[in-house]
Amino acid sequence: MKITKKTTKGLKREFDIKISSKEIEERINQKLSEIALTAKIPGFRPGKIPTSILKARIGKEVRGEVLQNFIDEASKKAIQDENLQPVTKPSIDVKKYDEGSDLSASLTLEVMPIIKHIDFSKIKLSKFTAKVGDKEINDALDRIGKQNQQTQPIKKARKSKMGDTLVIDFEGKMDNVPFEGGAGKGHHLSLGSNSFIPGFEEGLVNLAAGSTKELKLSFPKDYGMEKLAGKKVSFEVKVHEIRELVNVKFDDDFAKGLGMPGIKELKKAISDQISNEHNNITRSKMKKNLLDILDNKYDFELPKGMIDQEYNSVCQSLTKEKNAKDIKQDLENKEGAKPDENMTKDEKKDAKNIAERRVKLGLLMGEIGRNNNLDITEEEINQAVMAEAQKYPGQEKQVLDYFKKNKEASQNLAGPLFEEKVFNFICEMADVKEKIVSTEELYSDDEDGKKAIKKTDIKKSKVKK
Structure with a gap:
């Protein structure tokens, strides 16, 4: 040979x-x-x-x-x-x-490109942090109250209005024939919740308990069930009871209804949860800042094969996000069609830039890890698998069995773990300056973060209507 x-x-x-x-x-x-x-x-x-x-x-x-x-x-x-x-x-x-x-x-x-030595002490990072204020805690408490707010029969007879909850029987018909899923008895409907098709809830305003009304409506053209989309229907509705919201009193009894010892402990749990959300955004911004610095500061030749592979992957993702049936069908009809077949010149340019950035940063992080003996242990992977299983309460065994049978899936968890370990290592060496900012500043330019701060995982186990 x-x-x-x-x-x-x-x-x-x-x-x-x-x-x-x-x-x-x-x-x-x-x-x-x-x-x-x-x-x-x-x-x-x-x-x-x-x-x-x-x-x-x-x-x-x-x-x-x-x-x-x-x-x-x-x-x-x-x-x-x-x-x-x-x-x-x-x-x-x-x-x-x-x-x-x-x-x-x-x-x-x-082959692996030559990457020059990186002096991490010269990397300057800003750590934006926000303190949890009373307003955030009270706003979250109000949202929890609304999520768990109870109703009671109106004390004085009156007609229905938006915000009321009606106890109704209803039956829907299309061409005088009842259709599947169009009927219900004793249903609690909150007027203004938009849980029914347009016009249904609005048509039940200004009605007295015991009254009956026929609603002539049309399903939206983009309705999920094709056989009902755009079709004209009628609903016969019987109003049995009008209920109104009960004002929430934030006290120990309310907290106990949520499984907490008292209101003090509930507020502490809310504060801790908001603080965790803030910390996640702080870390996310620091990581993006670091990756931007590495991307701009270090330049080296990138392997064409890796760029091509990543470019195809990016194009496939962008094409799926378009959510256009005609494009998808066109691609399916073309045997061997390129991933960027239906992309514009600007879209291709963006995909190329994304691919090059991913490859460069991946090689940089990998090189930093190797040079500093940063490895992911089997125990760390097992802990990550357990964390994944805990995301699916009641299905933990199925998730664990999946990872046990699919070793590749377990190994895929190693990538993010390795990136986190390298990120932590760099932060220990870098010049990190903490800067206290407002919550609004912390979450600026972060849509996911803005959504996170508006939600809470604390829910009442049982809510009476």
């Missing part, structure tokens, strides 16, 4: 591989002799099967296996002899081979 370096251009390395027919045939015969010791063929005793018989029966399969082993060995030897660190899977192209002749092939790969 002869390996010759052919090309060294940038990160690309190319080798010529030549394996003589003599080496190939010797390896094939050796393999056949090994098989002959245990092979069973009618009419022959074990270990006495002629090589020519075996070659006639399984020679093609053995030859393929031998050639593959030779190519794998050649790839490994080329990489080891040149002390290379491949970043993409080596590509093998068999140039010439016929049975009984020499094999000629080319090996092409891309």
Whole structure:
């Protein structure tokens, strides 16, 4: 076997591989002799099967296996002899081979770029933090109160208005025929909740308890059930009772209804939850700041193969986000269509920039981790699996079984863990300055964060209507 370096251009390395027919045939015969010791063929005793018989029966399969082993060995030897660190899977192209002749092939790969030493002490990061104020706690408490607010029958007879809860029976018909899912009895409907189709709740305003009303409406054209979308229907509605909201009193009894010892402990739990949300945004902004610095400050050649792979992945994601059926159908109809087939010039440019940034930062973080012996242990992966399982209460066993049967899924958790470990390492070395900001400033330019601060996981276990 002869390996010759052919090309060294940038990160690309190319080798010529030549394996003589003599080496190939010797390896094939050796393999056949090994098989002959245990092979069973009618009419022959074990270990006495002629090589020519075996070659006639399984020679093609053995030859393929031998050639593959030779190519794998050649790839490994080329990489080891040149002390290379491949970043993409080596590509093998068999140039010439016929049975009984020499094999000629080319090996092409891309290697890890040279990344200069990074002095983390010169990296300046801002740590934006916000204190949890009484207003945030009280606002969250108000939201919890509304989520768990009870109703009671109106004390004085009057007609219904928006904000009331009506106890109703209803039956919907299309062309005078009841349709599936269009009826209910004793249903509690909050007027203004928009839980029914447009016009339904509005049509029940200004009604007295005990009254009946027919509503003639139309389902929205984009309604989820195709057989009802855009169709005209009528509803016969009977109002049994009008209920109004009970003002919430935030005291120990309210807190106990949520499973907390008292109102003080409830407020502390709310404060802790908001603080955790703030900390997550603080960390997210620090990480983005760091990645921007690394992206702008360090420049090195990027492996084209990695860029191409990431570009295709980005294009596929962007295409899915368009949510356009005609584009999706068009792609499905074109066999072998490129991921950027229906993308504009600007969209392709954006996808390329995203791909290059991801590849650069991935290589940088990986290099920092390797140079500083940062590894993810099996115990850390197991802890991450447990954390994933806890996200699905009541289904923990199924989640754990999934990860147990799919080792690749478990290993996929290692990527984010490694990134977090590298990020923590850099932050310990960098010049980090804390800056106290308002909640609004902390969440500026962060839509996910704005949504997070408006929600709470504290819910009442049972709410009476």
